[in-house]
Amino acid sequence: MNTLKAQRRETTEKAKRLRREGYVTGNLFGKQIEGSVLLKIEKKEAERIMRECMKGSQIMLDVEGKEYDVLIKEMDYDSMKRSIVEMDFQALVKGEKVHSVAEIVLHNKDKVIEGALEQLLEEVSYKATPEHLVDKIDVDCATLHLGDTITVGDLDIAKNKDVEVMTHLDSVVVTVLAPNNADIPSDEDAEETAE
Numbered sequence: 523m524n525t526l527k528a529q530r531r532e533t534t535e536k537a538k539r540l541r542r543e544g545y546v547t548g549n550l551f552g553k554q555i556e557g558s559v560l561l562k563i564e565k566k567e568a569e570r571i572m573r574e575c576m577k578g579s580q581i582m583l584d585v586e587g588k589e590y591d592v593l594i595k596e597m598d599y600d601s602m603k604r605s606i607v608e609m610d611f612q613a614l615v616k617g618e619k620v621h622s623v624a625e626i627v628l629h630n631k632d633k634v635i636e637g638a639l640e641q642l643l644e645e646v647s648y649k650a651t652p653e654h655l656v657d658k659i660d661v662d663c664a665t666l667h668l669g670d671t672i673t674v675g676d677l678d679i680a681k682n683k684d685v686e687v688m689t690h691l692d693s694v695v696v697t698v699l700a701p702n703n704a705d706i707p708s709d710e711d712a713e714e715t716a717e
Contacts, residue, residue, distance in 0.1 A: 525582040525589075526571045531560040537608075546606050550583065550590065552613025559585065561609075568606050572597060578623040578645070580655045583611055590614075591652060593622055614652040621649050621688070624656040624679060626695055630664035637668035637698035646674055647688040654684040661696060671697040 528548065531540070537547045546568040548561035575581060575594060583592045591614045598608040614620060623645040631639055646659060659679050661672060674680055675691035 523580065523582055524571060524574055525584055526563065527567055527584045528561040528563045529586055531562040533560065535562070541607060546609060548609040548611065550585065550592065550611045550613060552590075552592075553615050553618065555613055561585065561611075563609065565605070568609060571609075572599075572606050576625050576657065578625065578655075579657050580614070580652065583613075593620060593652075593655065595622075616653075617651055619649045619651055619686070620655075621647070622655060623647050625658045626677075627658050627660050628696060629660055629662050633664040634666050634698060637666075638701045639663060639666070639696060640699055641696050643674070643689070643693055643695045646677065646679055648679065649686040649688060650684060654682070656682075656685060663696065666696075666698050668698050668700060 528550075531547065540547055540562050544565045545562040546565055548563055549558045550561055551558040571581065571594075577594055577597050579594045581592060581594060583590045590611070592611040593614060594609065595612045596608070596610040597606060599605070600607050612620060625645050626641070626643060628639070628641060648656065650656070656679055659677055661677070666672075672695045673691065674687060674689050674693045674695060677695065679685055680687050680691055
């Protein structure tokens with residue numbers, strides 16, 4: 523499991539100043555934590571975690587030597603500056619269900635030769651205890667053909683008895699549509715055939 527080092531941040535330390543000094547700000551909250559703990563994380567550490575993990579990932583958070591089993595609840599990314607600015611973490615409690623999301627990752631997209639693949643859902647919302655958390659859901663598109671559709675109910679996570687899926691099971695994850703530039707008979711062709 524990935525470990526991220528963080529330091530406590532004083533309420534007097536302004537987020538803007540810390541970001542200029544090379545830190546990412548954050549919060550740690552949870553059932554067994556009073557209020558929330560303000561954090562500051564070295565930017566290169568935060569970027570490393572961002573490359574290896576995603577929102578909904580379970581990691582160890584080391585706050586000045588004290589370790590917390592946490593869920594990454596939020597990662598705010600400034601696309602203009604191309605940098606992460608804020609990370610929020612929920613401390614996990616053994617046996618207690620938490621609400622999280624699992625990112626959907628499509629594989630073998632290039633193997634879909636008939637039709638255009640359209641992904642309609644990026645993540646699945648669910649509840650589970652810490653030992654049953656799901657980071658990502660892999661979907662193999664290799665066998666998909668024109669007109670095929672995969673719904674949340676078709677995913678492994680929906681069949682996992684330890685996970686309570688919150689996203690509607692009928693929600694479409696991915697579908698294969700006719701490409702826009704497909705040979706569609708023109709009105710003239712249709713008229714000729716009708717004669």
